[in-house]
Amino acid sequence: MIRTRFAPSPTGYLHVGGLRTALYSYLFAKNQGGKFLLRIEDTDRERFVADGTQNIINSLQWAGIVPDEGVVNFKLDKLVQKGDKGPYIQSERLDIYKKFADELVEAGNAYHCFCTPERLQELRDTQQKNKQPTGYDQHCLKTMPIDEAKKRARDGEKNVIRLKMPKTGETVFNDLIRGPVTFQNKLVDDQVLLKSDGYPTYHLAVVVDDHLMEITHVIRGEEWISSTPKHLQLYKYFGWKPPEFAHLPLLLNADKSKLSKRQGDVAVHEYMQKGYLKEALINFVAFLGWNPGTEQELFTLDELVKEFSLEKVNKTGAVFNIDKLNWFNKEYIKKLSDAELAGRSINYFRGALSLEQLKKIVPLERERVTTLSELPAALAFAVRLPEYEKEFLIWKKGSIEEVRKILPELHKFLSGIAEKKWNKSDLEKLVGEWVIKNSYSNGSVLWPMRVALSGQQNSPGPFEIAEVLGKDESMARITTALQKV
């Protein structure tokens, strides 16, 4: 049984890079008929963000990436966990990590270290100055008898537990995306496994949990490649079978650096609030580093599940290009029914319109907006006629005299049209015939009619507006125009 996990750290809100990592893990698991779990890695108390976990869960839920196991929900101010391999929140597993760390020390595969941060910093500085690789020099291991170290630790002296990395040979692993990756063991640092505050570092916790939770495939960001030999060494020391690893290429800023807050929005909820559709964000993010090899570009989540494979994930970092996202969003807005569109955008209207009203007017602008949040401004003219200059009514090839002549005639003609014919196609036909009969040009009639109805120089066509507005409101707006000229 394939089991993957997404294991974010609540040091902030879920960002789009994390969303993609979660998505790929989810897609792979689902494609293989496996399980996808969510684990919260909250071992960094300094950077802990109180509502981070909640935000991560909400964002994933919004996107439709639902974990089968682990932290599956946030309800009534409480995290909901599911599964028999929990807890799935690392801060609730401290005793487990402690036990395994002690086990390593007992076996001589890890050791207590009492070095001060100052000494460590100094060490790094001189190593770098001498063009040496950086890393702990095993000072405490070499200079302190094991029993003394254990005693001092037992007596409560502040210390950390470090991994005792073999200093010969090499560690090789076969990355599912990159192929074999090799490291010289002597260059791998004696990483801290258990911090002096009793919390594990990522390296210990991730190995222990992935093993205990029976994760078969670790799908994570490329930034973890260089610490993978440490993880592999831990599997070896514990005598556990390591999972497969797939390191995903990074998401990049326009300048090709690792995607960061500094250069625009990165949090999923920001896109949510701006009115990007989950379908668009998912589709877009899925295509950053993966494609099906065909020319199909629009994929639902289910279709992605069917098509996804790690073999088709590429190795190069991908720039997060908002123009492409915008295109996807427009495509998906076009696909929604009027009712769905109205439902998804109603919150942006802050109660100003009912769902029924919205359903009616939303077709006017659906092809003209990029995000849902643009809808209230775009549709304002349909709710209430804006103030406008009478010059707006003059077509570029026309004149005010022409408007003064035609508009009253048009008003008279329209008022004679029956309510039941007051719809886009009938109006188009009737007015069209009327224009021809009077030998007017389309523009000299349609332009002022459209401006009269919308109060704007740019807008949807006059007939669709007229239908949405209804006869009474339409006639009232044309009367307003008449008064202006």
Add this chain to the structure above:
RNA sequence: GGCUUCAUCGUCUAAUGGUUAGGACAUUGCCCUUUCAAGGCGAAAAUACGGGUUCGAUCCCCGUUGGAGCUACCA
């Protein structure tokens, strides 16, 4: 500095030891058109560089250059 890794249009990408190097977004021209969109048809735009291997390399190998990641008691 050290280690790891990557390299096709501006961006996301496809392709194969032999192609006019394909598509999408963006840009741009034309058409449609009362405006703005949408739509239709076009255009411009890429294999980083240098060596090999080969009858032939974008593709395989080596090097160079460039980018990125890591280099914490952060993940």
